[in-house]
Amino acid sequence: MKKLFALSLIFLLAIGILSFSEDPILKIPLGFPSPPIPEDNQLTNSRIALGKKLFFDKVMSRDSTLSCATCHKPEYAFTDRLEKAVGIRNQQVSRNAPTLANVVYLDKLLLDAVNPSLEAQVMVPIHEKNEFDFHIILVAERMKKNPEYVKLCEDAYQSEPNPYAITHSIACYERTLISGNSAYDQFKYQGDSTALNSEERRGMSLFFNELYCASCHGGFNFSDQALTNNGLYESYADSGRIRLTGLETDRAVFRVPTLRNIAVTYPYMHDGGVESLDEVIEHYMSGGKTHPNKSSIIQPFQLTKEKKEDLIAFLHSLTDSSFISH
Ligand code: HEC
């Protein structure tokens, strides 16, 4: 009896210590910096709960057939497996849906980095004719008819359902989508020297030391967020960042994407034009197409079949299975 008492005391103490020493909301993986959270939209559990409910709710689209998760599916690391995303009434969107893993760390949103914040970005799919083809005021009106939303908005922002609560809560939920528990992370940051096999370790060395990949896809999130061109085409259907700046030097320029969970987020590139990692590597080996804005870092190189397989094995080790089973 005494023993049982002592055990439960230890157990209670352990819970106490854990809940004090851990960030109550964001779990920052080892090796990752603290992400920036806006002063005026601090994370709370009720804000995240509201944002998550909206993210998965078809109430957001005009004909109630689509939610954010239609194009950003958790099991595909918040992408959709389509070349280009498909919105309301089966209309095609002009780009491939990117992963939402680690968006909290992005300085600017959208593939050409034209959107200033996660809060502002929420407006885009709601109003796009090819996506939800709706209006944020009308989303709020629908929510007012649902007592659960009325309560959640009250708890989260002390307001009735309104555009502020919609944009801010979804941004809070997106900030929790942090992915940093792949085999690579276990090896590199969590001290598990057995997490990567020898093939993956050889691939890691190619990626970081022998090839030029890490000059753009470096750092904890495998992207320096540089705006550049990797020579996919001689002439691009998508004009890229020039749509914001009007500068020729921004034509067909896109933000370097993260490579986290890359094995599950195919097809690749802004237009989903590359189907497999094998083809991605072939692209870089060829040195890419001639384009005036192509980065001078991209140069042709050769890899044996074995080395190519090593590199692909390494890229596969960036899959975080705890993240995609969200
Ligand atoms: C019809 C498919 C579709 C729907 C629905 C959709 N998205 Fe997206 N999302 C995309 C595509 C495509 C892009 C890339 C667009 C671009 O770069 O111009 C994108 C980009 C984003 C980005 C920027 C990511 C980055 O890397 O910069 C965020 C954040 C985002 N979506 C969140 C949402 C949220 C929140 C919703 C719901 C309110 C939503 N999306 C609904 C297809 C969709």
Ligand code: HEC
């Ligand atoms: C000069 C910077 C730069 C270098 C160096 C570079 N990349 Fe990229 N990478 C990019 C950009 C920019 C894109 C997105 C292009 C687009 O969407 O059209 C990209 C896209 C990718 C993608 C597809 C990502 C996705 O989600 O669609 C993969 C995979 C990739 N690169 C792997 C590599 C590998 C492997 C290397 C080394 C052999 C490498 N990259 C070198 C800039 C770079």
